[in-house]
Amino acid sequence: MPQSYVKRILNARIYDLAVETPLEDMPLISDRTKNNVIIKREDLQPVFSFKVRGAYNCLLQLTDEQRKGGVIAASAGNHAQGLALSAKHLGVNATIVMPRTTPMIKVEAVKRRGAKVVLHGDTYDEASEHAHSLVEEKGMTYIPPYDHPDVIAGQGTVAMELLRQHSGPIDAVFIPVGGGGLCAGMAAYIKYVRPEVKVYAVEPEDAACLKLAMDRKRRAVLPQVGIFADGVAVAQIGKETYRVLKDTIDGVITCSADEMCAAIKDIFEDTRSIAEPAGALSLAGLKKYVAENGVEGQTLVTINSGANTNFDRLRYISEQTEIGEQREAIFAVTIPEEPGSYKKFCSLLGKRSITEFNYRYADNRDAHIFVGMQILPGGNDRQEIVEKLQKHGYDVVDMTDNDIAKLHIRHMVGGHAPQVENEIVYRFEFPERPGALLQFLTKLAGRWNISMFHYRNHGSAYGRVLVGMQVPSKERKQLEALLSELNYGYSDETDNPAYQYFLS
Known part of the structure; x- marks a missing residue:
């Protein structure tokens, strides 16, 4: 089957508009991973994307x-x-x-x-x-975005260039997947011309439609799709792309938003270019593959598939990068509310750098602090910190992987309100369109008091909102019914430890 696409790819006469993009070494990430990492710069196309x-x-x-x-x-x-x-x-x-x-x-x-x-x-x-x-x-x-033989063949020219530009050994190529057009075209060509080269598809954890299809051995629709990497936010892999991919790839790797943010930083440090989340996805997958398999001394190729990101999204990317690189951990720690307790706590950490410290007086017994600190990437550094603090009598909760803590609480710490009764907390995804907030407030129509509200948008199609409302227990079914009518994605976060520690 790859043979039928090879002819289409070789006959694609696209170069009076598209450009042959360079294949560049990445010395910094190569040194860190102990492999020869090379990047294909599709972000240098006239529209800053391979599309x-x-x-x-x-x-x-x-x-x-x-x-x-x-x-x-x-x-x-x-x-x-x-x-x-x-x-x-x-x-x-x-x-x-x-x-x-x-x-x-x-x-x-x-x-x-x-x-x-x-x-x-x-x-x-x-x-x-x-x-x-x-x-x-x-x-x-x-003209479909991916699920068409001529589209797939056009995207496959990336692989044709890649193998011509690097005639030496290649151990593996990592390719981002949304609908699958780029990966299908590249995999078909690579497996026909250089079948010894491994091809790995890389997807976001919250938009892994190819992994779902491979697991079930048939195409299926994801019930929900994360949109941080909007360039690959697809609910179902294409019909034709899946037909190609199921026989040509060597595996599927999934990555978190934090891992993509870290890869964006890696690309910037090596090339001084800013990839979009989907553009850095395959490098995130490459790094994960190296870490999980202990790979060293190999030649690995990643694709920077695009650089179309909103400038206002960069703040969020920057915030998440240290966590994505496993260089920062976030903890909720209970310390005594007494003079000198902060100094004692910091002394216990030694020379470890504290990246964030949030606290506000709540009562005269205990203080809950929100603390971020640098850790060594890889290994058990996080766990060792927890064990050390617990050994000295501190109550510790590791919140490094808690989305509510990372996205909202770190900006809201200090909001204890003991006088607020019957408070419940929901997380929403509001569509970024005029009137979305007004529609939400109108639907509630003053029925219940909003006791907390934190909104955060990352330059994407949805804004993230954390809302506290005072709702007596007997009225909560009414609230759930109204929220269902809104058709906004939401979840009940009242029992989330990040809320319990710092805001309840």
Whole structure:
């Protein structure tokens, strides 16, 4: 089966628009991992993403009649920009349907490249449905973002360049996966030309649609999809891409948002470029593979698939990087509320650097402190700290992996409110659109007092919100019914230890 794609890839005449991107050494991460790590710089394409390859190759295969009728796609990201530029280059009218939640930086980027933008719906699925209805209505041709042989072949040219640029031994290539177009094209080519090279697909832990399909041996739909790495936030692997991938990859690796943030920093330090989360995903997978398998002395290739990230997202990325690198740990520690207790606590830690310390007086007996400190990457440093503190009589809770602690509590510590009764706490994902907050407040309609509210957005389609409400136990079923009607993602966090320690 890979053979059929090799011919398509070799015949892809995309280089009057797409560019052959460089393959660069990464000396710093190579030294740290004790391997020869090389990066393919797809962030240097005209649209800062590999997506232009597949979109342009697909347009080149259309008939004159199809080009005359115009093309359309649904996309909130890099495919939209790749198709817009490709259509402009060929003089084809392009329409891109984007969710209303799409950040304006991406909307404007598509418009600048000459495409007509239609904002419709709050999700990609709603935008896609509308785009397909316009196909029927206007007679345009739909250009899918990944699940099409010509798109897959266009993306596969990345592998063709890679193997030509590095003729020496390659032990493994790590490729990011959303819908699977890039990975399918590259895997098909690599396994035909250099079958000894291992190919690993890398996905976010909260959007692992290929792993789900491989585990079940059939395509399936994820019930929920995380959107931090929006370039690979796909609920179901493509039909054609799965057909290719199930026979050509050597495994699937999943990574957390923290691990992607750490990989963004690694890429910056070696190349001085800022990858988007999806762009750094495959390096995160490479690092995880090395750590879990004790690999040394190998030649490993990663793909920087794109650099289209919002500037305001960088603050969150920076905050999470140290945790993603396993260089920072976060603890909730109970210390006596008495003079000198902070000094005693710090003395116990020796010369270890404290990165964060949050505290506010609550009562005259105990103080709950929120403390971050540098740790040694790998090993059992975190556990050794916990054991040392416990040995000296401190009550300690490790919150390094607690999302509520990392995303909200560290910005809210000191909010104890003993006078607040019947408080329950929910975490929400609010769609980033005008009126979303008003809709939430209107639905509650003053029924219950909001006793705490913390909002945090990372430049993505959803803002994260932590809300406390005073709701008597007998009225909580009514609240749950109202929240279900809102159709916002939410979870009850009242029993979360981060809340119990610092805010209850």
